[in-house]
Amino acid sequence: MSLTPPGSSRPTRRAVLGGAAAATFALAATAAGAGTATAHTRPGRPESSVRPAWPAEFALPDGFRPEGIAIGGGPYAYMGSLADGSVRRADLRTGESRTVLAGATGGAATGLKLDRDGLLYISGGLSASIRVLDTRTNRLTATYRPSTAGFVNDVILYGDRAWFTNSHAPVIYTVPRGHGGGGDVREVPLGGDWEQGPAGTISANGIETTPDGRALIVVNSPAGKLFRVDPRTGHATVITLRGADGVVNGDGLLRVGRTLYVVQNRLNVITVFDLDPRARTATLRRSITDPRFDVPTTAARLGDRLYLVNARFTTPPTPETTYNAVAVELR
Incomplete structure (x- = not known):
């Protein structure tokens, strides 16, 4: 997510950094579907379509300030609040939503990713926290506080860990996945x-995985660039864009196979790229726009739809400000 206007400068597992990490990451990322690019009605049961009668737009509570969205079983979408860190679950068949994690003063919930075991990993924004919510009990199972202060922005599930961007510092965080994960948050400096x-x-924003399952993709919002990041070393390499000058205001990333969707929030557009397997190049395929977009930040997929939350960053936030989520067809 980005709060600055366009053009503004705004016990641990050894496999994480060990010599066998790349193979472990690649196999686990493939098994896990490389994050939440594929939605599920329940763990392991893919949902292939969305019924036309399902709403393509639904309201969220006034003042909610949505930022992140993740889709998992049910079919349900989980949405986080930048205002207080609360999380709501919406039934995509009806658009009705309810709070599953209460907010708190100073809290935030920006990026969200839902794992197949029902654990929801939550980026904490300026609260500089990482939380893990068990969506089957609606109880927090872990809270992490990285030692490097900043803005914990977005998250992807990769290998046996969850990986988070810090928009205010050149570092990415990683914590163990799973109910028995435990351990401390690890920090990997960005270089190259x-x-x-x-x-x-804001610098680092959305995060995804490469098609070959061997690295991460991170978007730098003000620079308008995509980077391929080695998770073991943090070494970043610019991804060559073909057919596009850049991805300024790039926010949420979503990869489906070799297709990468880049949500450019204040531009009200989703830019679609074809990646090579190693994500060394990204070739522009098309752009998706919609008159209902009002600074969308992140996207999640269910069947042939992308669901996005409108953060409305260009509208002053008040307790009475209205917010919503919208869906666009991928066909």
Whole structure:
């Protein structure tokens, strides 16, 4: 997510950094579907279509300030609040939603990813926290506090860990996945071609995996660039864009096979790229726009639809400000 206007400068498993990490990551990422690119009616049961009668737009509570969205079993979508860190679950068949995690003063819920075991990994924004919610009991199972302060922005599930971007510092965080995960948050500094903006501004934003399951993809919002990041070393390499000058205001990323969807929030567009298997190049395929877009930040897929939340960053947030989620067809 981005709060700055366009053009502004705004016990541990050894497999994480060990020599066998790449193979472990690739196999586990393939088995896990590389994050939440494929939705499920319940763990392991893919949902292939959305019925036309399901709403393509539904309201969220006034003042909610949605930022992240994840889709899992049910079919349900989970949406996080930038205002207080609360999380709501919406039934996509009806659009009705309810709170499953209460908010708190100073809290935030930005990026969300739902694992097949029902655990929801939550980025904490300026609260600089990482939380794990068991969606089957609606209880927090873990809370992490990285030592490097910043803005914990987005998350992807990769290998046996969850990986998070920090928009205010050149570092990515990683915590264990699973109910018995435990352990501490680990930090991997970003290097190589990475471009960090001035202190206190948004740089790293959305995060995904490469098609070959061997690396991460991170978007740098103000630079308008995509980077391929080695999770073992943090070495970042610029991904060559073909047919596009850049992805300024790039926010949420979603990969489905070799197709990468980049949500460019304040531009009100989803830019669609074809990736090569290693994500060294990204070739522009098309752009998706919709008059209902009002600064969408992140996207999640169910069948032939992408669901997005409208963060409305260009509208002053008040307790009475209205918010919603919308869906667009991929066909």
